[in-house]
Amino acid sequence: SQTIHQWPATLVQPVGSPLSLECTVEGTSNPNLYWYRQAAGRGLQLLFYSVGIGQISSEVPQNLSASRPQDRQFILSSKKLLLSDSGFYLCAWKGTRDPWGTDTQYFGPGTRLTVL
Amino acid sequence: AQTVTQSQPEMSVQEAETVTLSCTYDTSESDYYLFWYKQPPSRQMILVIRQEAYKQQNATENRFSVNFQKAAKSFSLKISDSQLGDAAMYFCAYSLTPIQGGSEKLVFGKGTKLTVNP
Numbered sequence A: 001s002q003t004i005h006q007w008p009a010t011l012v013q014p015v016g017s018p019l020s021l022e023c024t025v026e027g028t029s030n031p032n033l034y035w036y037r038q039a040a041g042r043g044l045q046l047l048f049y050s051v052g053i054g055q056i057s058s059e060v061p062q063n064l065s066a067s068r069p070q071d072r073q074f075i076l077s078s079k080k081l082l083l084s085d086s087g088f089y090l091c092a093w094k095g096t097r098d099p100w101g102t103d104t105q106y107f108g109p110g111t112r113l114t115v116l
Numbered sequence B: 001a002q003t004v005t006q007s008q009p010e011m012s013v014q015e016a017e018t019v020t021l022s023c024t025y026d027t028s029e030s031d032y033y034l035f036w037y038k039q040p041p042s043r044q045m046i047l048v049i050r051q052e053a054y055k056q057q058n059a060t061e062n063r064f065s066v067n068f069q070k071a072a073k074s075f076s077l078k079i080s081d082s083q084l085g086d087a088a089m090y091f092c093a094y095s096l097t098p099i100q101g102g103s104e105k106l107v108f109g110k111g112t113k114l115t116v117n118p
Helices: none
Strands: A003-007 A010-013 A019-026 A032-038 A044-052 A055-058 A065-070 A073-078 A087-094 A105-107 A111-115 B003-005 B010-014 B019-021 B024-026 B033-039 B046-052 B064-069 B074-079 B088-095 B112-117
Touching: A003 A087, A010 A019, A019 A032, A019 A087, A019 A111, A032 A073, A044 A065, A044 A073, A055 A065, A073 A087, B003 B088, B010 B019, B019 B112, B024 B074, B033 B064, B033 B074, B046 B064, B046 B074, B074 B088
Parallel strands: A010 A111, B010 B112
Antiparallel strands: A003 A019, A019 A073, A032 A044, A032 A087, A044 A055, A065 A073, A087 A105, A087 A111, B003 B024, B019 B074, B033 B046, B033 B088, B064 B074, B088 B112
16 A cells, blocks of 8 residues: 655754755655645645656745655755745645556645744 | 635534535636545545546545535535544645646645534
8 A cells, every 4th residue: 555654743943944854655656746835724735746756846936945856755845944934744646557546646644844 | 727615614513413515616627626635633634535527426435425516616525424533624625637737736725624513
């Protein structure tokens, strides 16, 4: 079966510090990968998606960047965090071919980021 | 651009009763996917049910069913025999299909907080 991991689960960082959040998927290959952010009291907003190694598309201009160094690894980074970067970050994967199905995104447990 | 609207910020239901959560969406596409996700206090997003727009038959998953009205662009979720564990935020979401290309990103509504009273 497929599983998706995110770490860390919780992170408190000072303004201006760097950030690295990691997401890994097991049990599938060549997935589409997504980073979403959920601000307090809001729905999810897509930040980045990737259809393959080294292929990153950004949905929203911001202080963050993403990378995909391996097929099943997706990293969200920042060189200098802002207060507005606080939120709940969710990684998701979607299959691109059978038998994993190609219609549904499955989410990881998320990372709660607080920038002080 | 596609949008998803959930007009009920909060709903409550008595345990064992039935509740319906509303969702409307706007799109110019004829084929797409619709989803309901549940986000319990742990905040992990869990798929509840999915519907393909070209299918006329409403999707069902055990106690969960949808009322999909394509012409009205409405996609409501019915929870039967509500249980305490159903208490959560429920998000309606839309995505394009792989055939249409692009990111196939999920566009989410703002959610409905469901409380289940014992």
